[in-house]
Amino acid sequence: MTPALEDLFAVLRFPSISTDSNHASDVRACAQWYVDKFKSMGLSVELCETAKHPIVLAKNEPVSGRKTVLIYGHYDVQPVDPIELWDSAPFEPVIKDGKIWARGATDNKGQHMAHLLGVEETIKEKGELPVNLIFLLEGEEEIGSPNLPGFLEERKEELACDVIAVSDTGMVAKGIPTLGYGLRGITCCEVKVNGPDKDLHSGLYGGAVANPATAAAQLIASLHDSEGKVAVEGFYDEVEPLADWEREMWSQVPGVSESDLLEVTGSPAVFGEAGFSSAERLWARPTCEVNGMWGGYQGEGSKTVLPSYACFKLSCRLVPDQEPEVIIARVQKHLEAHLPTGVTMEFTPGHSGKAYVADPHSEAGKAAQEALEEVFGRPPVLIREGGSIPIIQSMKEILGTDTLMLGLALPDCQIHSPNENFTVENFEAGIRLSKVLLEKLGA
Amino acid sequence: MTPALEDLFAVLRFPSISTDSNHASDVRACAQWYVDKFKSMGLSVELCETAKHPIVLAKNEPVSGRKTVLIYGHYDVQPVDPIELWDSAPFEPVIKDGKIWARGATDNKGQHMAHLLGVEETIKEKGELPVNLIFLLEGEEEIGSPNLPGFLEERKEELACDVIAVSDTGMVAKGIPTLGYGLRGITCCEVKVNGPDKDLHSGLYGGAVANPATAAAQLIASLHDSEGKVAVEGFYDEVEPLADWEREMWSQVPGVSESDLLEVTGSPAVFGEAGFSSAERLWARPTCEVNGMWGGYQGEGSKTVLPSYACFKLSCRLVPDQEPEVIIARVQKHLEAHLPTGVTMEFTPGHSGKAYVADPHSEAGKAAQEALEEVFGRPPVLIREGGSIPIIQSMKEILGTDTLMLGLALPDCQIHSPNENFTVENFEAGIRLSKVLLEKLGA
Incomplete structure (x- = not known):
């Protein structure tokens, strides 16, 4: 060596x-x-x-x-x-x-x-x-x-x-x-959705109180439309459009074709914001991704509980000229506006950078x-x-x-x-x- | 003693x-x-x-x-x-x-x-x-x-x-x-949503391939409408309606009022299928509950990954005359029909009882x-x-x-x-x- x-x-x-x-x-x-x-x-x-x-x-x-x-x-x-x-x-x-x-x-x-x-x-x-x-x-x-x-x-x-x-x-x-x-820049947050003050028997109580895991999933689902666009109001307002020379150069850069992306990631298919190439989605378009989520029983077999809470971590990748503080505030506002009935929410902002x-x-x-x-x-x-x-x-x-x-x-x-x-x-x-x-x- | x-x-x-x-x-x-x-x-x-x-x-x-x-x-x-x-x-x-x-x-x-x-x-x-x-x-x-x-x-x-x-x-x-x-009866399943073949850096790849945690959340969210009804096609088809004497007796049974339920569960609010009392929701209406879900990073701080997979466990509580095998098949069909683009799904049925x-x-x-x-x-x-x-x-x-x-x-x-x-x-x-x-x- x-x-x-x-x-x-x-x-x-x-x-x-x-x-x-x-x-x-x-x-x-x-x-x-x-x-x-x-x-x-x-x-x-x-x-x-x-x-x-x-x-x-x-x-x-x-x-x-x-x-x-x-x-x-x-x-x-x-x-x-x-x-x-x-x-x-x-x-x-x-x-x-x-x-x-x-x-x-x-x-x-x-x-x-x-x-x-x-x-x-x-x-x-x-x-x-x-x-x-x-x-x-x-x-x-x-x-x-x-x-x-x-x-x-x-x-x-x-x-x-x-x-x-x-x-x-x-x-x-x-x-x-x-x-x-x-x-790209970044802004992060962690969200905790609270329901009952303990895990409940899903037979004895299921159906009559909200399930925080379901509510957390509904919140996450509300973040995107079916075309892969982030559905948070104002999310794209300040996004700088791509220059023509960039779209032109990037269309010829090796390694970022759909087949390259499939090979590198092992994903079953490419997917992203409609109207953009993979290179454009990766380098010049903002995202809102779940980095982790959890709630209830995750072990072997089944445990029929209605979980007391569920959590998820989000990170948004940002592009010029999005301000991290403005974007994370819009995400928070969106989540509060979409919070399902019967649960409460704790929102904790994380680190950020332009x-x-x-x-x-x-x-x-x-x-x-x-x-x-x-x-x-x-x-x-x-x-x-x-x-x-x-x-x-x-x-x-x-x-x-x-x-x-x-x-x-x-x-x-x-x-x-x-x-x-x-x-x-x-x-x-x-x-x-x-x-x-x-x-x-x-x- | x-x-x-x-x-x-x-x-x-x-x-x-x-x-x-x-x-x-x-x-x-x-x-x-x-x-x-x-x-x-x-x-x-x-x-x-x-x-x-x-x-x-x-x-x-x-x-x-x-x-x-x-x-x-x-x-x-x-x-x-x-x-x-x-x-x-x-x-x-x-x-x-x-x-x-x-x-x-x-x-x-x-x-x-x-x-x-x-x-x-x-x-x-x-x-x-x-x-x-x-x-x-x-x-x-x-x-x-x-x-x-x-x-x-x-x-x-x-x-x-x-x-x-x-x-x-x-x-x-x-x-x-x-x-x-x-x-109530029961029927259970576990669902695994697969995306990339490993956790990815959410900056390098986020936006160009589907996120399995987001997809799993979208599947869970698709299971209910905003009024708390299960949105799986045919879910209620065989449900026996309540007899009048039951609705009458149950309206007078102590311990199952909304305030009782809030006290026992510690939930912030009651929530359930529109048009039914809490006792009716608990004893005579079927449910579809998430018992657990997980995917990606769940530890301290942040880890900006796009997770390789996400899982959730479901259990449906059943009432006469719902057949467990019929109901779980309808749930599977619903999930397959609602599977978002860019991910695959593994469905594992669990235990059941009428x-x-x-x-x-x-x-x-x-x-x-x-x-x-x-x-x-x-x-x-x-x-x-x-x-x-x-x-x-x-x-x-x-x-x-x-x-x-x-x-x-x-x-x-x-x-x-x-x-x-x-x-x-x-x-x-x-x-x-x-x-x-x-x-x-x-x-």
């Missing part, structure tokens, strides 16, 4: 699940690994405390007149359940079939480690970097980065930079370099396109992404800087799912990309 | 959960306790094997010319979750505030133990019983008694009897003796009314029950015998829920009732 892979395996072994308070010490231990690593590379490094998980901030000695580049990544990961569907333990990385299998392999440890190791190689080879570098790693991306905006505000001057580079997005297909210039778009034809955008072409041997496609990286919008708002999204994830990398993986090939290409990119940005 | 309570506590300590295969040995150990007890009372007893949990069958020495009475009960119990809502351990019975708290206290160990102990007292006091007695205890009632009908068929002649007595139903209110003459009605004014019915009046000091009300005891219908069909339903459960006894309980008062009244009833039936 190469030293680079050994370093990647070391960070993948930390179960740094930020949403689960039982893993807080694992998150911290992971941060400490990066502190030690950056020190060994000769960078100055600081473990910055936040209200929850720490931020790791590393810098080289700045030289006046050079471009300042900020590389962002996150060392926290998603939960691992359903654990029984993993073919190998999520925090015991293995290489098989040319891929590294582990939670966080692609999202995001594998991708930012490529940058870190590219920086390390450049320093070893040249003794210095061609740019002033700020390397920022946070531990709260998977819970919506609650403490990063405050941190950026506080250190606004120290973090001032010319361009930001982030590899936390995808390539449209294996071998097709991809520059992302847009992301959508983002930038100009892929800026000076830094062109440097990124050249670096991608040099490493992958063909010009990149220009796309938006369906996922959310709220911090990119925050960095734009607070630092005033645009972000180059240099995706290294492949469509079957299974992020957020069992059997997450990252190809060794893209990991190594990412190391080369980081070296070339800093060279071109510094030129 | 009295010897009677000691015996009840002994049986309540067995976690005889019939639906959970991990508890099979507990179910058997509980059956063995009854075998030993009946032997100590001088009855002949047999532990009868079935394909799953055994039946305990006890008899006295039959005397020609006497009435034969079969007393039925079940020694299996419901699961205990959500365990965290119990105030004391479900299988460590305690007496507090005049009540016995334990899983099975009312359903059904406490109620059939009253009969068993009444029989024991009569034998001790008089040296013999006034009737030929058959005491039958099964261990599969909570999973739909799959093996009892076959057992009844096999032993049809041996089990021939003049009347059957069962205490597995309720009193309408504390102190109001209650003779039940009808029960509804039951008898004449409460028969000779045995009058004896039961007299016994209830003697023990409780006022004439009983005549009602049907909302719950299902499919075996009562089977005993009618196979043995040709009607059943006296002598309910001892109180409305707040929490059967099938956390904190199940049985009042010491009703337990002791049940012992007296059993003695008086056998006397009157034998006269």
Whole structure:
């Protein structure tokens, strides 16, 4: 195994699940690994405390007149359940079939480690970097980065930079370099529907009081029409229409056809908002998805109860120019208006972040396109992404800087799912990309 | 503690959960306790094997010319979750505030133990019983008694009897003796809605493939109209209308007003099929209830997945003359017809049993009314029950015998829920009732 892979395996072994308070010490231990690593590379490094998980901030000695580049990544990961569907333990990385299998392999440890190791190689080879570098790693991306905006505000001057580079997005297909210039935003909530103050015998009481599971299902069902459109009043009011060049380019981007989508997702059919292609549905249209729902008896056999309550978690993916607070308020209003008789509802808003778009034809955008072409041997496609990286919008708002999204994830990398993986090939290409990119940005 | 309570506590300590295969040995150990007890009372007893949990069958020495009475009960119990809502351990019975708290206290160990102990007292006091007695205890009632009908068929002649007595139903209110003459039937199913072959990132794929949790919710929502009626085609086709005398009597039965129902269930409001009183909704109208549903992430915080599948369990309560097989087939057809685009469905039928009605004014019915009046000091009300005891219908069909339903459960006894309980008062009244009833039936 190469030293680079050994370093990647070391960070993948930390179960740094930020949403689960039982893993807080694992998150911290992971941060400490990066502190030690950056020190060994000769960078100055600081473990910055936040209200929850720490931020790791590393810098080289700045030289006046050079471009300042900020590389962002996150060392926290998603939960691992359903654990029984993993073919190998999520925090015991293995290489098989040319891929590294582990939670966080692609999202995001594998991708930012490529940058870190590219920086390390450049320093070893040249003794210095061609740019002033700020390397920022946070531990709260998977819970919506609650403490990063405050941190950026506080250190606004120290973090001032010319361009930001982030590899936390995808390539449209294996071998097709991809520059992302847009992301969907997100807004979340959890809803609890309350009925009787305990589970009831469905024979003794069924029929005479409302069933909260039925009521919760009716609420969820009310969120969409039969054509896949979100039925919340005003949901689409501020949605920016697609530009003609985007529809044109996206119709030719490989990897997002209906058959590609069926193969990658294993779904029995594609389905979505009428009048849009799959790429448009994924990259430029907002959604309202159930991430989880539960109520009553879920065990073996039957238990004939009328459940006391039922819950569901929703997340809406947002596009320019939807405001998260406005959208979640409309969802709440919709649910309150559609609440069935005989139950009450508790609504808890969750994390949120705005959508983002930038100009892929800026000076830094062109440097990124050249670096991608040099490493992958063909010009990149220009796309938006369906996922959310709220911090990119925050960095734009607070630092005033645009972000180059240099995706290294492949469509079957299974992020957020069992059997997450990252190809060794893209990991190594990412190391080369980081070296070339800093060279071109510094030129 | 009295010897009677000691015996009840002994049986309540067995976690005889019939639906959970991990508890099979507990179910058997509980059956063995009854075998030993009946032997100590001088009855002949047999532990009868079935394909799953055994039946305990006890008899006295039959005397020609006497009435034969079969007393039925079940020694299996419901699961205990959500365990965290119990105030004391479900299988460590305690007496507090005049009540016995334990899983099975009312359903059904406490109620059939009253009969068993009444029989024991009569034998001790008089040296013999006034009737030929058959005491039958099964261990599969909570999973739909799959093996009892076959057992009844096999032993049809041996089990021939003049009347059957069962205490597995309720009193309408504390102190109001209650003779039940009808029960709702039941038919169950479990539905799994399948989408992608793994959980997906809701950002990367949300909007372009169907969400199985949304689809499951849409299916559940399709089962009722806004007035609380079941929307399955043909669902009410065979429903027997209520007789005028029933509507009249039930309008005066205490304990089933809207305010009673709110107090007992802790629901925020009553809700049910338009055009019927709560008593009518509970005792003479069919239902379609979600007993449980689940899909996606249910843990702390958020996990922005598009779930691979979602499931729900349904049970329909049935009334005369609905056939379980016909109704569940109509439900399946409805679900198939309403299946949203982009998902597939697996439908698994569960246990079922027909509804039951008898004449409460028969000779045995009058004896039961007299016994209830003697023990409780006022004439009983005549009602049907909302719950299902499919075996009562089977005993009618196979043995040709009607059943006296002598309910001892109180409305707040929490059967099938956390904190199940049985009042010491009703337990002791049940012992007296059993003695008086056998006397009157034998006269």
